[in-house]
Amino acid sequence: xxxxxxxxxxxxxxxxxxxxxxDMPIQPTGKGSAAGTVEVDPEFAEGxxxxxxxxxxxxxxxxxGSSEVRLTVTPFLGSGPHGVFATRAPVRPNPIGISxxxxxxxEDCVLHVGNLxxxxxxxxxxIKPYVPEFDAPADTRAGWLESxxxxxxxxxxxxxxxxxxxxxxxxx
Amino acid sequence: xxxxxxxxxxxxxxxxxxxxxxDMPIQPTGKGSAAGTVEVDPEFAEGxxxxxxxxxxxxxxxxxGSSEVRLTVTPFLGSGPHGVFATRAPVRPNPIGISxxxxxxxEDCVLHVGNLxxxxxxxxxxIKPYVPEFDAPADTRAGWLESxxxxxxxxxxxxxxxxxxxxxxxxx
Numbered sequence: 001x002x003x004x005x006x007x008x009x010x011x012x013x014x015x016x017x018x019x020x021x022x023d024m025p026i027q028p029t030g031k032g033s034a035a036g037t038v039e040v041d042p043e044f045a046e047g048x049x050x051x052x053x054x055x056x057x058x059x060x061x062x063x064x065g066s067s068e069v070r071l072t073v074t075p076f077l078g079s080g081p082h083g084v085f086a087t088r089a090p091v092r093p094n095p096i097g098i099s100x101x102x103x104x105x106x107e108d109c110v111l112h113v114g115n116l117x118x119x120x121x122x123x124x125x126x127i128k129p130y131v132p133e134f135d136a137p138a139d140t141r142a143g144w145l146e147s148x149x150x151x152x153x154x155x156x157x158x159x160x161x162x163x164x165x166x167x168x169x170x171x172x
Numbered sequence: 173x174x175x176x177x178x179x180x181x182x183x184x185x186x187x188x189x190x191x192x193x194x195d196m197p198i199q200p201t202g203k204g205s206a207a208g209t210v211e212v213d214p215e216f217a218e219g220x221x222x223x224x225x226x227x228x229x230x231x232x233x234x235x236x237g238s239s240e241v242r243l244t245v246t247p248f249l250g251s252g253p254h255g256v257f258a259t260r261a262p263v264r265p266n267p268i269g270i271s272x273x274x275x276x277x278x279e280d281c282v283l284h285v286g287n288l289x290x291x292x293x294x295x296x297x298x299i300k301p302y303v304p305e306f307d308a309p310a311d312t313r314a315g316w317l318e319s320x321x322x323x324x325x326x327x328x329x330x331x332x333x334x335x336x337x338x339x340x341x342x343x344x
Contacts, residue, residue, distance in 0.1 A: 094297045132312050
């Protein structure tokens with residue numbers, strides 16, 4: 001299993017005002033998230049049919065600037081170190097980012113989204129409709145983040161993942 | 173962009189009672205979803221620290237049996253054909269699956285999860301904590317699925333993706 005490799009080819013690219021890790025919102029619900037677009041390769045245009053009926057999308061993208069892996073990280077919102085899988089930090093073994101974004105419009109192969117927290121140029125791997133029945137469980141508990149949940153809307157990233165060329169945003 | 177390729181190495185494997193596409197729940201909230209485990213490769217054990225505090229996880233996995241791509245699909249719950257990106261069908265350009273599952277326990281490198289809807293043997297690419305502030309937007313609208321939302325809990329898959337060796341579950 002561990003020697004197997006999976007390969008994906010990006011279906012598009014994310015365009016956002018964020019060209020640098022500094023001053024990024026750490027998640028799309030954070031203050032400071034911004035409008036942007038998802039430019040889908042025209043060869044996949046047919047697959048976008050009916051997407052406009054959904055208010056929110058799940059974007060799956062490659063954290064293209066993240067070249068280092070760390071299994072223990074100290075996230076922006078944390079009081080101490082945590083296992084990387086208990087955080088959304090970008091220095092993961094497989095640097096895959098997931099963001100729920102609001103869809104505000106579609107023009108041909110360009111999706112306009114309202115609350116991007118993703119760095120400009122991120123390769124898009126998949127787009128899925130957000131469906132609350134599938135994606136929003138009730139009765140949740142958010143581990144070490146419970147104590148900092150009030151801060152989640154206003155905390156921005158700092159440079160702590162910057163020195164290792166992480167271009168992602170999700171370093172809480 | 174379109175010639176670039178990203179490569180990931182699985183960090184573990186999903187063990188579930190579902191060894192065949194037939195009679196699978198179509199999403200984890202569906203009736204018929206079952207307990208299972210995520211076996212994480214021991215080399216990543218350190219990264220699991222503090223995961224136990226979260227009630228739900230986001231599993232990112234490879235839809236290992238999905239070899240065909242279709243840009244237009246007729247999902248289990250749909251009244252007609254839809255663009256693949258407006259569905260959760262497995263025949264996507266990049267066959268990446270995402271499921272929110274309940275974490276019921278951790279033993280060393282084995283995560284016990286309570287509502288799997290994933291086929292046995294699926295390679296795991298990433299594990300993230302589910303955080304409602306990031307992952308559960310308010311005021312959502314579910315496109316063509318709005319008219320069938322009452323059925324989401326009880327519909328099971330049938331064989332429609334079976335003939336093309338799709339092993340995934342998410343064919344609504």
